[in-house]
Amino acid sequence: MTTVIIKSDSETKTDLLIKLAKELGLEAEEQPDFVELDAKALAFGIGRRATNAEWEHYFEKHKDEKFIDIDEAFSKYSDDDK
Numbered sequence: 150m151t152t153v154i155i156k157s158d159s160e161t162k163t164d165l166l167i168k169l170a171k172e173l174g175l176e177a178e179e180q181p182d183f184v185e186l187d188a189k190a191l192a193f194g195i196g197r198r199a200t201n202a203e204w205e206h207y208f209e210k211h212k213d214e215k216f217i218d219i220d221e222a223f224s225k226y227s228d229d230d231k
Contacts, residue, residue: 152202154183 157163163179170177184195186207199207 152205154202154206 155163155166157166167177167179180200180202182197184190184199184203186195186199186203190199
């Protein structure tokens with residue numbers, strides 16, 4: 150299954166996209182309370198549970214980022230070097 154997220158400031162265009170998707174036999178729904186997850190939302194919460202679509206979007210957006218090892222991230226705070 151593929152999930153597509155479309156951002157739109159136009160209610161008319163959103164309605165047309167949903168209508169087109171349904172005509173094509175696809176499941177479509179509007180989620181006006183959709184919150185794009187970011188570092189702040191992950192740290193402080195968004196006031197509700199994140200949906201699977203929000204999580205998938207977050208991980209897809211960050212899939213090419215290089216993450217650093219936790220030991221490397223905190224190595225400058227380690228007392229081992231002093």
